[in-house]
Amino acid sequence: MAKWIRSSHRWVAMTFLVIVIVNMAAFAINQAQPWLYYLPLPFLFWLMLTGLYMFVQPYLLRRRSGGAT
Numbered sequence: 001m002a003k004w005i006r007s008s009h010r011w012v013a014m015t016f017l018v019i020v021i022v023n024m025a026a027f028a029i030n031q032a033q034p035w036l037y038y039l040p041l042p043f044l045f046w047l048m049l050t051g052l053y054m055f056v057q058p059y060l061l062r063r064r065s066g067g068a069t
């Protein structure tokens with residue numbers, strides 16, 4: 001399995017968390033920014049793609065090797 005997919009999922013997840021927390025802090029002090037509000041979305045989209053890739057990988061491998069289960 002492509003290792004860089006997993007590590008990019010890991011690091012983008014951490015970046016995503018930081019952006020979400022900064023966002024919540026900005027809202028809490030009434031300093032919400034429209035650009036900051038939408039900034040997590042591209043990161044979430046990347047997480048979705050790499051996450052789904054990691055999810056289907058074991059099933060694809062099993063099928064390719066002709067396993068019974």
Ligand code: HEM
Binds near residue numbers: 054
């Ligand atoms: C949006 C859809 C997402 C999908 C479909 C998804 C799916 C997955 C899958 C299948 C794995 C591998 C689990 C395994 O080891 O078998 C994984 C790992 C992981 N996910 Fe996600 N994920 C998503 C979003 C997120 C988000 C939003 C976060 C956190 C902000 C996150 C953080 C992580 C982390 C830290 C790992 C462990 C990576 C590693 O170091 O191996 N994921 N995810």
